[in-house]
Amino acid sequence: MRVALFIPCFVDQFFPQIGVAMVQVLRRIGLQPEFPADQTCCGQPAFNTGFWDEARPLARRFCAIFEPYDAIVCPSGSCTAMVRHFYPELLGGPAAATTKTFEFTEFLVKELGVADVGAVFPAKVTYHDSCHTLRELGVKEYPRKLLRCVRGLELVEMAAAEVCCGFGGTFAVKFPSISTAMADTKIESIRQTGATHVVSTDSSCLMHLDGYLRRQKIPIKTLHLAEVLAAQ
């Protein structure tokens, strides 16, 4: 099976450790993923802002670049949802990439049937359901299943795990006061669990929460699930 890494643009540029962690986990379970170096961005920022004509050539480009692979794995539910659910609408029909692009946790648990990747992470952790992972991809159990297999990790559920963190792409800068108030509400929910770490499948949510946590000097750390799974 030829497995391609789809590393979203801002993971590539700002959170490379998440991509590295995903590679380490995939290699640990015996896969040899490849990185098609021509990839850039899936087009979601333009698409979500209403600039579909700007997003379309990037969608076509993506499909061409990833065409030779059997599976495309991505450490982001949001970018996976863009390819799987919004490319068909943007391109006016189905494309091969849409059916073989997988969010990291669904690739591990659903496609490969792997739940225990031999990770060790002794901490009290709460999981934030990223909106696109949860509601676009329908992924709720896979990340929790993976986390429950991590040695030393205590998983505690927060009250409003499914509520948006307030990021929403350009929404965060177009409506900063609403976006920040939503982060504040979310963080209150996280604090009540007593967790030391909040884990999710999308680095955009984590960037938003981390930005607010650091500004408020609240000592809760954000981590991508791939980073937890890579820890030994």
Next chain:
Amino acid sequence: MNPIARQFLRDANAKAGDRQHRATVQRNIGLYDAAVARGKARFADWSNGRARLAQIKWDVVNHLDQYLEQFERQVLANGGQVHWAETDEQARQVIVGIARKHGVRKVVKAKSMTTEEIHLVPALEAAGIRTLETDLGEYICQLRGELPYHIVTPVMHLSRQDVSRTFTEKLGTPPTDSAEELTGIARRQLRQEFLTAGMGITGANFAIAETGQIALTENEGNIRLCFSLPRIHVAIVGIEKLVPRVEDLALFWPMLATSGTGQAVTGTNSLVGGPRCDGEPDGPEEFHVILLDNGRTRLLADVEQRDALHCIRCGACLNACPVYRTIGGHAYRTTYMGPIGAVITPHLRGLNDWAHLPYASSLCGACSAVCPVNIPVHRHLLHNRRSATSQKAGGLQAVFTVWRWFMQAAPRYRLGGWLARWFSRRGWAAPPWTDTRELPIPPAQSFRDWWKNQ
């Protein structure tokens, strides 16, 4: 930015920072969430029910001409009268005209968002006709001079203490902390009004094509008094409110109630079929139905988005929306607020003035997930955004043209990424972000650099 969008930002900013408001609304919606979860658990298959409702509404919306004419024929056959109103202005004229013709001096009114949409109460008052809201929440709004905060629960933003203060101030009643006593105060104030009103005005939750009846859903019994005691009953009905058959209510009634309040069915559900017939002890002498377009046919003409007309106004998407929960119902300044309002208002009232609403969403999709008629609400927000940029792209067009240039070739993308990290390392700030949040600390190398060097 247009003045309406600027006003929205001001209102939204004020409410987003109001922790007292947030606490009240979170508490009230929290109670709702718990009730709805219990309510949905009573259904053997909620998602199958949603699919069925969506199917019925799809049929209605795609054959609206036929169902409307069938409905009209049945209302006429039952002895009622039908008025077609293309605009809010026409609807107001018809209603004021009926009231004048019969010398009506006082109107009792049921809760109805359609009457809010056409600004009916000010028009009646201007014509010298006293108009009383009889729904408890709407009555409180009327006393306070406020618009409804929510399409189902008009005073969701108020606590019991707020209501008590309003009554003391406006009615001179002693303060009380008892919800029962507060209801009692409103009931005592309103009871005489029902008996002396010349006309009752209601909306309709559903209009049934095969029988020419309208279905009214409530919990307080005031609507039943509005349509049965006064001599004239006027019902204002949006043209999308049709369902084909009475039996369709077997699913619409419980799913509306469960989505709206968590109830199995609401306390009172009425089917109104026309004026009093010979031998009947009660009911109005005249029954008028006003079928309102007011922009709905513009939405109907949009094949991609016409399923937004499936909406049965349950309010579930408002309650689920983290933006609504943060800024509240008044900031929108629209009759229909929250996610569904952000979808339909640009169609009903013009994209030019209302394009900011579809952007005021994190696209979290909670609205679509709870919609009992399966409207893909957040996808329609994306459609509205696309329509907005193709109509007037503004300064962002340049941004995304340049962005596309960078993204269309890997070397340019690498350069762009390197520049972005270089700028952010040098303390480049983006105030809308950095006013309240830290930026990520940029790494020395990108993932692709690591991949190449490993």
